[in-house]
Amino acid sequence: MSKYPIQSSISEQILEQLTLAVVLVDRDIRVIFANQQAATIFGQTRKKLISQQLLRLPIKHSFPEGLFEQLWSSQQSFSDHEVEWFFIDGRHVISEVNADLVMVDGAPACLLQIRDNDNLRRINSENAHKHHISASRHLIRGLAHEIKNPLGGIRGAAQLLSRSLDSDELREYTQMIIDQSDRLKELVDRLLGPNTPPKRSATNIHSILERVCNLVQIELTHHINIKKDYDPSLPEILVDSNQIEQALLNIVQNALYAASQDSHRNAHELGAVTIKTRFEASKILHGNTFKKVIKISIIDNGPGISEQIKSTLFYPMITDKPDGNGLGLSISQRLIDQHKGVIEVDSWPGHTEFSIYLPIQEAEQNHNG
Structure with a gap:
């Protein structure tokens, strides 16, 4: 492993053009340099990042910080292909990290290269x-x-x-x-599962979500706080409202069940489920790029999805509910698939988020097609 100086004027210009995050930290793991991509990942301005303790920026992480001592003492580089970062704004980033020893103004520092592999x-x-x-x-x-x-x-x-x-x-x-x-x-x-194609009509996604909320309110056996965070500017989309209602109902019911499991929370903290809608531009769904997409997020503060079933979560008959049959999520995925949408899941203790992406298609184009 080689040691090399960094010439600030030229190097910073080059580093700013990179698509990976570059961070320099001293022996106390305090930031002494960060490029713009690093600022984006850590949700701070470059100026604010300087002098901050890098590993205190996220609320939780899986960074192998014990290897820093190995770097300082034996100059041995290290890398980790799946470092998780959890941020206070709800972001969950999985990245590849490479660490090397460098010399800055005659003092040793650690050069971290952080590549966000989340999309891949x-x-x-x-x-x-x-x-x-x-x-x-x-x-x-x-x-x-x-x-x-x-x-x-x-x-x-x-x-x-x-x-x-x-x-x-x-x-x-x-x-x-x-x-x-x-x-x-x-x-x-x-x-x-359903064997009929969707009967599409122009529908406001919020009217479907309101029906789902009314249905689950009747069944609630625990005091769960249901929060709604809707984007009122979202356009109507062409969907089978009954099928999308069933898909969302299954996911919301699971979220309410998870939020009712309070053994991991403080005594004063209530179970909560947040239903959020947003517009997203340019999203890849099933290998196709859609310019306009609606994102529906269903978030609960339950204990998180068990590691044992994370990889098989959407398989039929897979469940961690004592009285569940494991069909709800499998059916939901099939229904969303029929609408050319996808479901993504991010989960850790205290936060589980199901993100449902549905393409926005103009009614005139579909009726004429």
Whole structure:
């Protein structure tokens, strides 16, 4: 590993052109230089970053700070390809970090190169999930059809048997077979999911969200604070309002359940769910770039999603609810997929955010097309 001086005038001009964040810190891990990309990642102006303790800027991080001593003592560089930064404004950044020892005015300093890999990670994750979900759907669809056929036979046989029985007590058993067969058929139908294309019409997303809020208010068993943060300037979008309502209802119900789990919170802190809408420009969805997108965020302050199910969260039958069947999120994703949208999730203890992106399409263009 080489030591080299930094010539400020030329170097700063070069560093400002880079698309990665460059930060210099001293032995106390205080910032002595940061380029504009670093200021963007850490949510501060360049001037404010100077002299601040770098690792106190986020509210939480996974930076391998113990390796600094190794850098100072043995001049050994280090890198980490998945450092997480959690900021007070709700941002969660996953980055690649490389650290090298450099000399600045004759004193040792650490040169950090921080590359925000969030977009690439999301695209890779989306592609992997798409393939895995597609494979699981084909498997479940095949199994569901194989189950429905003998299930119909069992139900029919129980009905015929019931008619030939004289004992009411025995008929109770055949009725139990019929009831359980119906329950299994309903479960299989839910596994198969909606098989009709969306019936689109121009809809205000806030009217759908209000219906969802009215529905969940009726079912609330805990005192949960539901906050609404709507952007009233959002245009109508062409969606099947019933399908989008079902998709959002499943996610909001999960958020309310998570917010009711208060074992990780202070006694005075209430469960809260925030429903937020925003406009986003130029978003890639399913490999296509849409110039105008609506973003719906459903945020709860529950304990966060268990690490055991994070990677398989949208798979059918995956749940951490004691009485859940694990179908809600799978159905929601399928419905959003049918509208060319995507669902993204960011979660850590005290904060889980489901972001639903739906493309804005002009009604005239679609009706004419």
